[in-house]
Amino acid sequence: MTREEWYSTLEQRHGADLQQKFSQSCVAVCGLGGLGSNTAISLARSGVGMLILIDFDKVDISNLHRQQYAVSHLGMYKTEAMKNILTEIAPYCSVITHNVKLTDENLSLIADCDIVCECFDNAENKAILVNGVTERYPEKYIVAASGMSGLHSCNTIVTKKYGKRLYICGDGTSEVSDDGTLFAPRVMLCAAHQSNMILRIIAEKFEV
Amino acid sequence: MIKINGTEQDSAGKSVAQFLAENGYDIKRVAVELNEGILLKSQYEDTFLKDGDVMEVVSFVGGG
Numbered sequence: 001m002t003r004e005e006w007y008s009t010l011e012q013r014h015g016a017d018l019q020q021k022f023s024q025s026c027v028a029v030c031g032l033g034g035l036g037s038n039t040a041i042s043l044a045r046s047g048v049g050m051l052i053l054i055d056f057d058k059v060d061i062s063n064l065h066r067q068q069y070a071v072s073h074l075g076m077y078k079t080e081a082m083k084n085i086l087t088e089i090a091p092y093c094s095v096i097t098h099n100v101k102l103t104d105e106n107l108s109l110i111a112d113c114d115i116v117c118e119c120f121d122n123a124e125n126k127a128i129l130v131n132g133v134t135e136r137y138p139e140k141y142i143v144a145a146s147g148m149s150g151l152h153s154c155n156t157i158v159t160k161k162y163g164k165r166l167y168i169c170g171d172g173t174s175e176v177s178d179d180g181t182l183f184a185p186r187v188m189l190c191a192a193h194q195s196n197m198i199l200r201i202i203a204e205k206f207e208v
Numbered sequence: 209m210i211k212i213n214g215t216e217q218d219s220a221g222k223s224v225a226q227f228l229a230e231n232g233y234d235i236k237r238v239a240v241e242l243n244e245g246i247l248l249k250s251q252y253e254d255t256f257l258k259d260g261d262v263m264e265v266v267s268f269v270g271g272g
Contacts, residue, residue, distance in 0.1 A: 035272045121272040124237055127239060134239075165246075174269065187272070
């Protein structure tokens with residue numbers, strides 16, 4: 001499959017103008033767990049030109065129930081495992097990996113992206129990233145997630161907009177420490193909300 | 209009155225930081241939208257609520 005064949009196929013489906021916007025966009029996926037592994041795959045499949053993948057963790061057996069990794073990835077850094085997966089799915093997507101914990105100190109790792117996708121697990125880290133990007137990179141869009149644990153109805157997961165550039169997907173309330181665990185479908189649904197909102201932003205459709 | 213998360217509340221004169229503390233929010237988990245802009249954390253202490261303000265407080269929950 002050549003680069004020309006790949007892009008021509010995407011252009012036939014998305015239209016040349018929209019595909020050009022996707023191709024020229026860069027999204028930073030911050031955290032490669034249940035949310036991040038799913039959003040990275042959706043965005044790469046859709047023809048987003050560049051992804052910055054950030055995670056410090058390795059693939060563990062406890063990840064397989066909801067994250068897009070396979071047995072063959074166990075023990076690998078999630079950044080490398082996801083890069084391998086994306087190479088199979090969307091070989092012409094440019095993938096930059098940072099095998100670190102993203103904090104206020106190294107937030108400049110996302111400096112080159114247009115849209116930040118917050119996919120962390122920990123509530124405080126979510127708030128640190130959202131507030132940090134708002135303060136230091138006010139021109140960037142942020143698509144975050146809050147509340148997708150348990151077996152609650154899928155119909156409670158929504159996308160909400162705050163201010164001009166912050167979007168938060170989820171039910172807003174289901175806390176993993178209360179529900180005990182996360183289940184693949186709701187995490188994938190929340191990640192789908194995030195991915196869809198990101199594509200909408202790139203397409204200049206800013207309303208939820 | 210101030211509309212906070214959709215409910216009218218009589219919190220005029222309080223700083224955002226004071227409101228969050230009095231209402232049990234964990235400041236380390238929140239993002240605040242005030243009058244359609246995201247309020248920087250560094251401004252929570254010095255931003256005072258006034259009648260007619262519209263504020264949304266998002267308290268992040270864990271899981272991802």
